[in-house]
Amino acid sequence: MKADKISELTTNRLSIYLRCLNELASEGRKTVSSDILAKRFHLNSAQIRKDLACFGEFGVRGVGYYVENLRDQLTRILGLDHHHRVGIIGAGRLGAALADYYGFTQTNFTVAALFDADPGKIGEQIGEVKVYDVANFSKIAKKESIDVAVIAVPAQFAQPVLELISKAGIKAVMNFAPTPLLAGEDVKLKTIDLTISLESLSYFLAQPALPNGQQK
Amino acid sequence: MKADKISELTTNRLSIYLRCLNELASEGRKTVSSDILAKRFHLNSAQIRKDLACFGEFGVRGVGYYVENLRDQLTRILGLDHHHRVGIIGAGRLGAALADYYGFTQTNFTVAALFDADPGKIGEQIGEVKVYDVANFSKIAKKESIDVAVIAVPAQFAQPVLELISKAGIKAVMNFAPTPLLAGEDVKLKTIDLTISLESLSYFLAQPALPNGQQK
DNA sequence: TTGCATTTGTTACCTTTTTCACAAAATCGA
DNA sequence: TCGATTTTGTGAAAAAGGTAACAAATGCAA
Numbered sequence: 001m002k003a004d005k006i007s008e009l010t011t012n013r014l015s016i017y018l019r020c021l022n023e024l025a026s027e028g029r030k031t032v033s034s035d036i037l038a039k040r041f042h043l044n045s046a047q048i049r050k051d052l053a054c055f056g057e058f059g060v061r062g063v064g065y066y067v068e069n070l071r072d073q074l075t076r077i078l079g080l081d082h083h084h085r086v087g088i089i090g091a092g093r094l095g096a097a098l099a100d101y102y103g104f105t106q107t108n109f110t111v112a113a114l115f116d117a118d119p120g121k122i123g124e125q126i127g128e129v130k131v132y133d134v135a136n137f138s139k140i141a142k143k144e145s146i147d148v149a150v151i152a153v154p155a156q157f158a159q160p161v162l163e164l165i166s167k168a169g170i171k172a173v174m175n176f177a178p179t180p181l182l183a184g185e186d187v188k189l190k191t192i193d194l195t196i197s198l199e200s201l202s203y204f205l206a207q208p209a210l211p212n213g214q215q216k
Numbered sequence: 217m218k219a220d221k222i223s224e225l226t227t228n229r230l231s232i233y234l235r236c237l238n239e240l241a242s243e244g245r246k247t248v249s250s251d252i253l254a255k256r257f258h259l260n261s262a263q264i265r266k267d268l269a270c271f272g273e274f275g276v277r278g279v280g281y282y283v284e285n286l287r288d289q290l291t292r293i294l295g296l297d298h299h300h301r302v303g304i305i306g307a308g309r310l311g312a313a314l315a316d317y318y319g320f321t322q323t324n325f326t327v328a329a330l331f332d333a334d335p336g337k338i339g340e341q342i343g344e345v346k347v348y349d350v351a352n353f354s355k356i357a358k359k360e361s362i363d364v365a366v367i368a369v370p371a372q373f374a375q376p377v378l379e380l381i382s383k384a385g386i387k388a389v390m391n392f393a394p395t396p397l398l399a400g401e402d403v404k405l406k407t408i409d410l411t412i413s414l415e416s417l418s419y420f421l422a423q424p425a426l427p428n429g430q431q432k
Numbered sequence: 433t434t435g436c437a438t439t440t441g442t443t444a445c446c447t448t449t450t451t452c453a454c455a456a457a458a459t460c461g462a
Numbered sequence: 463t464c465g466a467t468t469t470t471g472t473g474a475a476a477a478a479g480g481t482a483a484c485a486a487a488t489g490c491a492a
Contacts, residue, residue, distance in 0.1 A: 223478080223479080225478095225479075260480075260481070262480080262481055262482070262483090263479095263480065263481080266480085266481095276487085276488065276489090277486075277487040277488045277489090278487070278488035278489050278490090279488070279489070
């Protein structure tokens, strides 16, 4: 099929498939069908096949997919065969927590540096990582080969920080500030807005339960 | 219109609209049209009108929406006229960071308690909040009137923790463990999977730039 | 009061995403 | 080799989501 425009929903699912395959591989399973994968991990088998078909023909009819092979393919497709170096801007509690978040540390992501504007924090050591002056961001980012930036500053500073990141030539940014940001065409920006998620839970709680006691 | 099944995409946008309205209100603006709202905050005016129409007719033709009125309506719809009390399970760095995340503290959400299984952490005070033994979750949750739970434990413990939360009668759960969870029909579960977001950035970085230097 | 300008609420259309269904391909046992 | 079985890859259908367009309602100026 080899579609040239891959939806983000598809790539997000690739991460999930990869996780499932790692689990199966550690159990020693050699092959798996899309149907088994779907049943076991509560997915849809047609969707799995279609998502994979965007990138090639990895399966064998009548057999399924070779677990290790597919895992390697997905690892490659997701770029997880390369290491990434992360810079976190904002050395508050959230930034500090992210600095040794196992998702960063355990995988192909290494937190290389923290940045802050507060002179009280600059120079501090948080876990393995040093806090630098955000004014030197571009210089340190180059020196430390940072290719992923994380914004963990208050909302009002997020847009200028994003521009700083952009000027330093970094193309992948994760934003935790609860505000929409405008990024250049060539920069991939992912915003994780905890406020929206919380308010979505609040909305759910505000809905009256249906008569039978079930929610819609 | 008053649709009975409201999509989560719609309620997420209500949060955004509310944020915009708060900004406009603080500037002293009395009315706003969907078109102004859309242009200023990079939204689509038809979508704003359609989202709002799910809940009633809040606008006046030829005038637009009364900023304060609409803000109050959205606040009510999102259940933000009630306080929520949050319990965080997992008093590691992430749990601790969330405990005084301004998104929780500054709004209608109060972090009432932290929970952990590590005897070394139980009894500790993190910011304003005490760390309780997770074995006493149900009891403390009732005593502290907790109605929102946050899962901030390693992936392998997330499902049993969710069941604990569920048994305590809590209906709204935010999950930070990088694993899909199975929740009962009557429980609203929001998973924030940083691993998927990170890997999505990695995928983007792995794509070759297009010949003209732009990304697709 | 009338006509013009504005802006909503809603319908119709279009796009994207998901699910269904099945021909084509591969394995395996006899 | 052949027929039965499995399972992929994919086209077609369905569902969900987003955008455009416009009649109906409102305000305002003359």
